[in-house]
Amino acid sequence: MRPEVALPVLLPLLSGAISLLFWRSRPMQRFMAVAGNVALLIVSLWLFVSTLSDGYVTMQMGSWPAPFGITLIADLLSAVMVLMTAIIGLAMGIYSLATTGRGHEKFGYYPLMHLLLAGVTGAFLTGDIFNLYVWFEVMLVASFALLILGGERAQMEGAIKYVTLNLLASVIFLTAVGLLYGMVGTLNMADIALRMDEAEHTGMVEVLAVMFMVAFGIKAAAFPLFFWLPASYHTPPVAVSALFAGLLTKVGVYAMFRVFTLIFDQTMGYLQDIMLWGAVFTMVTGVLGAAAQYEFRRILSFHIVSQIGYMILGLALYTPLAIAGGVFAIVHNMVVKTNLFLISGITHRLQGTYQLKKMGGLYRERPWLAIAFFISAFSLAGVPPLSGFFAKFVIVRAGLEVEAYVATGIALAVGLMTLYSMVKIWNEIFWKSLPEDNLVPETATPTGDDGRLLKPSLWMMYLPVMVLALSSLLIGVFAEPIMWVMTGIGDQLLEPRGYIEAVLGASASAEDVLLDSAVATDEEPKADAGEELP
Amino acid sequence: MVKSGTIILNTAARLLMPLQLLFSVFLLLRGHDEPGGGFIAGLVAAGAFTLYLFAFGVSATKEVLRMVDPRDLIGIGLLLGMISVVPAWFMGQPFLTAQWWTIPVIDFKASTPLIFDIGVYFAVLGSVTGMVMTLMEVDKDEP
Numbered sequence: 001m002r003p004e005v006a007l008p009v010l011l012p013l014l015s016g017a018i019s020l021l022f023w024r025s026r027p028m029q030r031f032m033a034v035a036g037n038v039a040l041l042i043v044s045l046w047l048f049v050s051t052l053s054d055g056y057v058t059m060q061m062g063s064w065p066a067p068f069g070i071t072l073i074a075d076l077l078s079a080v081m082v083l084m085t086a087i088i089g090l091a092m093g094i095y096s097l098a099t100t101g102r103g104h105e106k107f108g109y110y111p112l113m114h115l116l117l118a119g120v121t122g123a124f125l126t127g128d129i130f131n132l133y134v135w136f137e138v139m140l141v142a143s144f145a146l147l148i149l150g151g152e153r154a155q156m157e158g159a160i161k162y163v164t165l166n167l168l169a170s171v172i173f174l175t176a177v178g179l180l181y182g183m184v185g186t187l188n189m190a191d192i193a194l195r196m197d198e199a200e201h202t203g204m205v206e207v208l209a210v211m212f213m214v215a216f217g218i219k220a221a222a223f224p225l226f227f228w229l230p231a232s233y234h235t236p237p238v239a240v241s242a243l244f245a246g247l248l249t250k251v252g253v254y255a256m257f258r259v260f261t262l263i264f265d266q267t268m269g270y271l272q273d274i275m276l277w278g279a280v281f282t283m284v285t286g287v288l289g290a291a292a293q294y295e296f297r298r299i300l301s302f303h304i305v306s307q308i309g310y311m312i313l314g315l316a317l318y319t320p321l322a323i324a325g326g327v328f329a330i331v332h333n334m335v336v337k338t339n340l341f342l343i344s345g346i347t348h349r350l351q352g353t354y355q356l357k358k359m360g361g362l363y364r365e366r367p368w369l370a371i372a373f374f375i376s377a378f379s380l381a382g383v384p385p386l387s388g389f390f391a392k393f394v395i396v397r398a399g400l401e402v403e404a405y406v407a408t409g410i411a412l413a414v415g416l417m418t419l420y421s422m423v424k425i426w427n428e429i430f431w432k433s434l435p436e437d438n439l440v441p442e443t444a445t446p447t448g449d450d451g452r453l454l455k456p457s458l459w460m461m462y463l464p465v466m467v468l469a470l471s472s473l474l475i476g477v478f479a480e481p482i483m484w485v486m487t488g489i490g491d492q493l494l495e496p497r498g499y500i501e502a503v504l505g506a507s508a509s510a511e512d513v514l515l516d517s518a519v520a521t522d523e524e525p526k527a528d529a530g531e532e533l534p
Numbered sequence: 535m536v537k538s539g540t541i542i543l544n545t546a547a548r549l550l551m552p553l554q555l556l557f558s559v560f561l562l563l564r565g566h567d568e569p570g571g572g573f574i575a576g577l578v579a580a581g582a583f584t585l586y587l588f589a590f591g592v593s594a595t596k597e598v599l600r601m602v603d604p605r606d607l608i609g610i611g612l613l614l615g616m617i618s619v620v621p622a623w624f625m626g627q628p629f630l631t632a633q634w635w636t637i638p639v640i641d642f643k644a645s646t647p648l649i650f651d652i653g654v655y656f657a658v659l660g661s662v663t664g665m666v667m668t669l670m671e672v673d674k675d676e677p
Contacts, residue, residue, distance in 0.1 A: 006629045014616045021609030062630035063622075 004050055005057045005074045007043040008082045008121040012036065012089075016114030029110045030097055036114060037086065037093040040121075044079075044086035051079040052485070055492070056502035058127070066504045067191040071127035073503055076489045077327060081124045081254055084334045087471070088246040089117045091464035095342055096239045098460035099349075104149050104237060112149075116142035116243065123251050127503055129177055129263075130187045132255060136173070136219070140166055143248060146240045147232060158232030165228040169218035176211035179204070180263075190503035193262045193496055209264040209271055213278075216259070220252030222312055223281035226305045230289060233304070234297035234354070238345035241297055245304055246338035250330050253311045257326070260315060261493040268318055275316035280407050283309030287417040296344040296354040296429075299421055300337065303380065306414060307333045310395060313411060317398050320490035325394030328486045332379070332387040332475060339376045339468035343369065346461050347429055356428035363430035369462075370430045372469040377422035379472045382415045387475035390483065547589035554582035562655050563648075572651035576658025583663045592670050604667060607660025614653030618646040 015036025022028035050057050051074050058073045060066060074082070092113065100109050119139030126132050147159045181187055183204060184195040199205065214225075221229040229249070233241050260268060260275075286306025293299045307329065314326020344354065346369060351359045363370045379386035382393075392415055399408035475482060492498060558579035565571030587595045622631035634645045 003623055003629070010616065010619060010629065013612070017609060017612035017616050020605065021613055023605050023609065059628045061628055062632065063628050 002050065002057045002059055004043055004047040005059045005072045005125060006061070008040060008047060008086070009072070009118055009125060011040050011043060012114045012118035012121065015039070016111045016118065019114060020108065020111040023106075023108065023111075026102070026105055029105060033093040033096060033110045033113065034090075037090040037117070040117065041083075041086040041090050044083045044121075047074055048079045048083045050074075051076050055498060058502050067186050067188045070131050071188060071190070071503050072125045073127035073190075073499070074125055075492050075499055075502075076485060077254070077257065077493060078124045080327065080331060080485065080489065081250070082121050084331055085117060085120050085124070085247060088243070088334055088338050089113075091338065091342070091468055092239055092243045092246075094460055095242070095345070095464045098458070099237060099239045099345055101150075101237070107149055109146070109149060112142045112146050113243065116146065116247070120247050120251055124254060127189050128187050129180065129189050129192065129259075132189075133170070133173055133177055136251070136255075137170065139248065139251065140170065143244060146243075147236050149240070150237065152235070155235040158235040161228045162232040165218055165225060169215045169225075172211055172218075173215035176208055176215060179211075180208055183208070188503065189258070189262055190500040193265075193500055194504070196263055196266065205264070205267055206270060209260070209267040210274075212259050212264070213256070213271065213275065216252045216256045217278065218252075219249070220256065220308050220312070221249045221282075221305050222252075222308055223278055223285055223305075226282065226286070226308075229305055230298060230301040233301040234295060238297070238341060238348060242338050242341035242345070245300065245341050246334045249304060249308055250311075250334060253308060253315075253330060256312065257315055257323070257493065261323070262496045262499060265494075265496065272316055272318060275312060276404065276407055279309045279312035279316050280410050281309075282306070282312065283411060283414040287414050287421070290421045291417065294356045294428075296347065296356060296359075296425065297341065299356075299425060300340050300344065303418065303421065304333075304337060306418065307337065307380070309414070310392065310411065313407060314395050314398070317395070317402055317404060317407075318494075319398055319402060320487065320494050321401065322395060322398035322490075323493050324483065324486035324490035325391060325398050327489050328394055328483070329391040331482075331486075332391045332472070335468050335472050335475065336376045336379050336388065339372070339465055339472065340380065342461065342465045342468070343373050343376065346458070346465065349458070349461065351434075356425060358435060359429045360432045361430075361434040368466070372465050373430065374426070375469045375472055377426065378419075379476070381419035381422050383419070385476045385479075387472045387479075390476060390479040394483070394486075543589045547585045551582045551586050554585070555579055558582065558655075562651060565651055566645070566647055572654030573658055575651075576655040577662065579655070579659045580662035580666075583659075584666050587663075587666060587670060592667055595667065599663075604660045604664030607656045608664070609660075611653045611655065611657030611660060614656065615650055616653075618649035618653060621646055 015032050019029045019032040019036070022032075047057065056073060056075050057079075058071060061070045061072060064070070096109065096113065116139055119135050119137075119142055122135035122138060123132055126135060144159065144163055147162060148155050177187070180192065184192050184199060186192055186195060196205070218225045218228075233244055236244075260271070264271070283306050286302050286304070286309060290299045290302035290306065293302060310329045311326045311333070314322045314324075314329060316322075347359060347362060348354055350362065350366070353359060375386060379388040382388040382391070384393075392411070396408050396411060399405075399411065558575040561570040561578060562572060562575035563570075565575065583595060583598070586598060619629050621633045622629055625631070625633060630646075632645055632647050634643060636643050
């Protein structure tokens with residue numbers, strides 16, 4: 001009985017239920033936004049420590065034995081992702097206190113935030129592919145509602161693109177799950193992995209792999225279907241943008257890592273080239289798109305796309321080192337990207353606009369903010385000794401090892417382009433003096449996103465920014481222990497035996513099933529697995 | 535705003551609502567081994583309030599619901615659902631494992647699935663009634 005693997009899903013749901021129950025009481029909701037996320041952070045740390053010592057933590061929900069019930073499983077990858085989610089969640093919980101207008105709070109901002117977090121952690125922890133789809137939907141429903149909160153025209157326009165493409169991805173995902181079930185007769189991912197090895201290799205496996213790649217690719221905002229992201233992420237309140245930027249696309253990337261290392265590991269050779277070039281195009285189009293923009297949050301949105309390319313590149317290279325680098329990129333990106341969005345919220349509060357041309361002079365006014373931006377932005381571009389450098393370094397090294405010179409070269413060039421974008425923001429916002437025609441100079445009225453006056457509580461916005469900037473710095477300084485964890489993830493992912501045994505019990509290892517299926521009694525290992533359960 | 539004004543609908547709504555609510559409770563309790571359960575029971579109960587809403591309008595229905603806002607119902611429902619997950623933990627079993635208790639005098643089998651079903655019932659009732667009420671109110675606001 002290991003409660004820590006289920007608690008990261010249950011706690012946000014519980015916080016959501018409580019803050020929905022107290023929808024009349026604003027203080028209670030705000031209290032839950034912080035307290036609920038602190039609790040989530042604590043159980044996530046617990047889960048992380050458990051997986052560090054044991055490798056895998058599993059729970060069969062409702063005591064239904066493995067291939068039939070829903071398994072929750074945390075390996076190192078899941079635990080790290082959940083931990084990052086909790087950190088981002090807490091940062092957002094605090095930041096939202098200062099930025100969320102009363103109108104948004106009244107329409108259920110906080111319950112939706114908790115629900116979104118539950119969806120994200122659920123997707124990271126489930127060991128059942130249909131359940132993964134369900135958590136994706138939980139997450140998407142919450143994000144749809146958050147995206148249109150406030151109901152401005154631009155938000156609706158962005159939301160339509162977001163909803164349409166994400167629903168399309170969901171349909172492809174669901175169809176693929178159905179076809180997969182038709183082929184192997186099970187939904188438990190570990191069990192699918194076992195049966196996939198013995199399944200007849202008709203063209204169907206490749207078709208399914210491509211369908212999953214397209215579905216998760218859309219959700220991760222990979223080339224060519226990424227345009228919903230820059231179209232929508234700059235429209236909602238800034239706390240929502242930051243939450244989306246930090247978490248949503250990464251769930252798509254996580255699902256890719258999971259599915260392609262566990263289920264379609266046989267097909268990888270065939271798909272590797274497609275995925276590699278998809279990653280390269282994602283990087284390049286993202287960074288070029290950003291170069292043309294002059295709106296703070298739009299630039300950042302395009303950079304999300306570009307960074308997704310690095311993560312997928314890590315998966316496409318498909319060596320333990322490359323996967324470690326890919327996961328490092330996810331972790332680094334969650335911290336840094338969220339932080340950049342948070343900073344854009346502060347500059348908006350200070351100068352009343354997101355347009356770079358109209359801003360300026362913040363280096364003199366707010367040196368600490370400038371430093372926080374400097375750390376995050378240059379980390380994103382991959383300047384040593386910040387977190388982004390190590391992520392990029394590992395991926396590039398892995399790329400050189402497998403002699404993928406073109407992709408690696410492009411990855412390096414994209415880093416340079418990222419630096420260009422970040423320097424552009426730096427020049428426009430921090431270095432150049434404030435343009436004369438900016439109508440909202442230093443005494444910008446502190447308003448919430450719905451335009452009402454708020455108490456100026458800048459420290460609540462500064463606190464998460466400073467902490468996240470510091471963690472980016474620390475990830476760089478303590479790169480070695482982190483890299484040690486990442487290498488562990490790479491080994492675990494490329495050796496799915498451990499995952500399968502953790503879910504189905506040791507007796508269900510690949511050889512046994514192959515032997516059993518030779519005499520056509522493949523029901524045997526499942527029964528064994530069932531008996532070992534408490 | 536839908537104002538029926540017909541005496542047939544008004545009378546029928548007044549008579550049918552209690553019956554429908556009773557039927558929904560019946561469905562809810564019948565649910566575990568036979569057709570029924572929280573979701574369908576919640577829909578039937580929401581149907582009862584919706585019928586009343588069509589016949590008498592939003593403010594009259596709000597009076598029937600007294601102080602209870604549909605949003606409260608959703609909150610209570612979610613909370614009950616979450617509560618039903620936990621008892622298994624105290625018994626040292628994985629979350630969501632069904633726990634059964636027999637209440638001796640009336641020979642009633644209480645269980646965590648029942649708590650979960652009641653949670654679903656309230657959540658469904660709350661969301662459907664809330665949606666219909668909001669739509670009716672929007673309708674009223676327009677010229």
